[in-house]
Amino acid sequence: MHGRGVGVHEQKKLFGLAIEPEKEIILTLIHKDKTNDVLKAIVDAGQLQKPGMGVGFVLDVDKVVGIVELLEQCGDEI
Numbered sequence: 146m147h148g149r150g151v152g153v154h155e156q157k158k159l160f161g162l163a164i165e166p167e168k169e170i171i172l173t174l175i176h177k178d179k180t181n182d183v184l185k186a187i188v189d190a191g192q193l194q195k196p197g198m199g200v201g202f203v204l205d206v207d208k209v210v211g212i213v214e215l216l217e218q219c220g221d222e223i
């Protein structure tokens with residue numbers, strides 16, 4: 146998704162995807178058991194511990210539609 150107002154003025158890569166930190170918002174939907182590992186990987190890859198590099202946060206998701214295969218694999222615990 147497109148966004149604005151955070152990050153630096155150079156192109157970075159995260160998980161092999163080229164992003165423009167001031168213009169890109171990356172959303173992921175993962176199993177709750179993987180939250181800490183994935184968030185740490187995002188912080189490390191995006192260097193979010195440095196000022197002006199972006200923001201990472203976690204939101205609980207109660208309901209999801211449109212990802213039938215993932216729901217079948219994970220049951221009700223996404």
